[in-house]
Amino acid sequence: MFDYVIVGAGFAGSVLAERLASQSGKKVLLLDKRNHIGGNAYDFYNEDGILIHKYGPHIFHTNSAEVFNYLSQFTKWREYEHRVLASVDDKLLPIPINLDTVNKLYNRNFTSEELAKYFEEVGEKKDEIRTSEDVVVSQIGRDLYEKFFRGYTRKQWDCDPSELDKMVTSRIPTRTNQDDRYFTDEFQFMPLLGYTRMFENMLNHPNIHIMLNTNFADVKDFFDYDQVIYTGPVDEYFDYCYGKLPYRSLCFEHTTLDMPQLQPVAVVNYPNSENFTRITEYKHLTGQEHTKTSITYEYPCWDGDPYYPVPKPENAELYQKYKAMTELLPNVHFVGRLGTYKYYNMDQVVAQALTLYKKLSGIDTLRDLAVPKANKTKVNGSAVPKIGSPVFKG
Numbered sequence: 339m340f341d342y343v344i345v346g347a348g349f350a351g352s353v354l355a356e357r358l359a360s361q362s363g364k365k366v367l368l369l370d371k372r373n374h375i376g377g378n379a380y381d382f383y384n385e386d387g388i389l390i391h392k393y394g395p396h397i398f399h400t401n402s403a404e405v406f407n408y409l410s411q412f413t414k415w416r417e418y419e420h421r422v423l424a425s426v427d428d429k430l431l432p433i434p435i436n437l438d439t440v441n442k443l444y445n446r447n448f449t450s451e452e453l454a455k456y457f458e459e460v461g462e463k464k465d466e467i468r469t470s471e472d473v474v475v476s477q478i479g480r481d482l483y484e485k486f487f488r489g490y491t492r493k494q495w496d497c498d499p500s501e502l503d504k505m506v507t508s509r510i511p512t513r514t515n516q517d518d519r520y521f522t523d524e525f526q527f528m529p530l531l532g533y534t535r536m537f538e539n540m541l542n543h544p545n546i547h548i549m550l551n552t553n554f555a556d557v558k559d560f561f562d563y564d565q566v567i568y569t570g571p572v573d574e575y576f577d578y579c580y581g582k583l584p585y586r587s588l589c590f591e592h593t594t595l596d597m598p599q600l601q602p603v604a605v606v607n608y609p610n611s612e613n614f615t616r617i618t619e620y621k622h623l624t625g626q627e628h629t630k631t632s633i634t635y636e637y638p639c640w641d642g643d644p645y646y647p648v649p650k651p652e653n654a655e656l657y658q659k660y661k662a663m664t665e666l667l668p669n670v671h672f673v674g675r676l677g678t679y680k681y682y683n684m685d686q687v688v689a690q691a692l693t694l695y696k697k698l699s700g701i702d703t704l705r706d707l708a709v710p711k712a713n714k715t716k717v718n719g720s721a722v723p724k725i726g727s728p729v730f731k732g
């Protein structure tokens with residue numbers, strides 16, 4: 339007899355399993371159809387002994403001290419600021435586009451003020467910003483859009499940016515300074531010993547029973563339980579009764595090269611050439627030292643595991659139909675990227691799971707981990723409470 343069956347051992351399912359077991363004393367059965375915990379953040383040592391991410395690069399970044407503090411109970415961190423280059427016109431140029439990108443691309447010598455003026459001149463005036471194309475061409479003009487965004491987006495989504503919701507390209511800023519960090523969040527770290535080790539620490543509790551290689555649909559009638567937390571695809575739960583919600587998938591080609599380093603940064607994007615979108619080199623992320631280096635090519639495709647909900651109005655409408663069905667099931671809770679058909683980063687999924695935990699238990703982990711202003715301590719240049727302060731119960 340379990341209090342909860344949790345479907346999916348990614349961030350959403352694992353946070354809820356940890357909270358329900360360790361804070362509320364509930365008995366939890368955690369299922370995953372894959373042969374490992376960690377969901378898409380799973381990492382492992384390959385046959386050459388290099389730590390790689392099975393489902394592509396996962397970089398932790400957040401502005402939430404509460405989320406960072408919560409996860410800090412289960413891992414130490416390695417400081418890491420992500421940088422990405424794009425291969426354009428035979429040059430490797432910073433992305434997001436910044437002052438150096440434009441100066442190096444066009445052999446110019448703009449100052450920040452001159453670049454801001456340039457963007458104003460080349461940006462196309464739009465009455466309404468509706469699509470991903472509108473966002474970019476209105477900010478930086480058509481040439482930079484064609485060189486950095488159009489081809490990449492077409493590969494990634496198999497459609498033109500003019501057909502995609504504005505949120506896809508709105509996520510990527512444009513800068514007139516030389517800041518070449520991909521993210522500007524306050525907390526940018528990688529789990530020191532990897533994500534999988536962090537998940538193992540979260541789930542190491544006698545009240546959590548884990549079953550891998552197990553599809554919920556195959557076993558749901560064999561156990562007694564009160565409630566279900568479902569982090570798999572919401573349309574699959576309802577047997578696709580309104581039709582399939584489309585997801586974009588990726589094919590990952592992992593390989594190891596007999597050289598210590600291939601590229602200057604962890605990720606190089608290929609917006610225009612090649613069939614893959616990007617190459618990731620893991621040693622930049624993990625800091626591992628090794629005579630060889632492991633890399634991953636990413637090929638977007640339609641068949642395969644569901645990764646990215648496709649942000650189009652008709653899909654949002656279809657999701658609303660499934661959402662209405664979820665509301666008729668008070669003992670089944672849908673959460674996570676697949677359960678709510680929404681593109682979330684890891685920290686957002688952690689916050690979403692902690693919010694659901696509050697609803698189920700009345701215990702507000704995010705509030706408990708909030709930092710009283712007077713108690714703020716500088717750690718690695720960021721304001722966080724001291725590890726070992728009363729908020730860390732683990």
Ligand SMILES: Cc1cc2nc3c(=O)[nH]c(=O)nc-3n(C[C@H](O)[C@H](O)[C@H](O)COP(=O)(O)OP(=O)(O)OC[C@H]3O[C@@H](n4cnc5c(N)ncnc54)[C@H](O)[C@@H]3O)c2cc1C
Nearest residue numbers: 346348349350371377378394396397554570674675683684
């Ligand atoms: C290529 C890629 C790169 C990313 N990079 C970043 C990044 O750099 N930074 C960042 O913050 N976020 C990143 N993300 C997003 C991140 O992966 C998600 O935010 C996070 O994994 C979501 O966690 P989740 O628990 O909702 O889903 P998942 O991690 O997908 O976990 C869901 C789990 O449910 C299991 N499952 C599904 N259906 C069933 C079933 N019927 N029975 C049993 N088990 C089932 C699945 O096997 C899966 O393990 C990236 C995502 C991708 C695809």
